[in-house]
Amino acid sequence: MPHGTRADLFVVGAATDAGTGLFLVPAEQATRHGYRTYDGGHAAALTLALTPATPLGTPGTDHTSMIDRVTAHALVAQCRETIGAMDSALRITTDHLRSRRQFGVALSTFQDLRFRDRWRPGEHLQRALRKHWRLLCGASACSWLLPFVTGPSS
Known part of the structure; x- marks a missing residue:
């Protein structure tokens, strides 16, 4: 817990x-x-x-479907936190490679240490998360949370 x-x-x-x-x-x-x-x-x-x-609630009521929905939303939120951590780690690493100098040049100039702009696992996960959030919410009241949970649309 x-x-x-x-x-x-x-x-x-x-x-x-x-x-x-x-x-x-x-x-x-x-x-x-x-x-x-x-x-x-x-x-x-x-x-x-x-x-x-x-x-809680009316005794004898089966709360399984509500628990399933809340659990799914909590998992989506946890995924968003993980995506944020991945994005931060990539940004910190990239900034370090640009600012750290070795042999008189920035580490980012070494071919083995270059990051491709296309290598953004957080973006792929974010798109998947956005899709799953829409499946969970549909047109329900929680749809307004989409930008806060998944970040800005690409």
């Missing part, structure tokens, strides 16, 4: 007779094991066995 060591409440899904239910669990009722994430952030593994919880 991202930032799970800092949360006061958790929204969790659990199997019920009707399908998947959503429940609110106070953090002090859960067992948390904090850890560092690959990017230096914080997360927690939760243990919820026999943990008291309050149902």
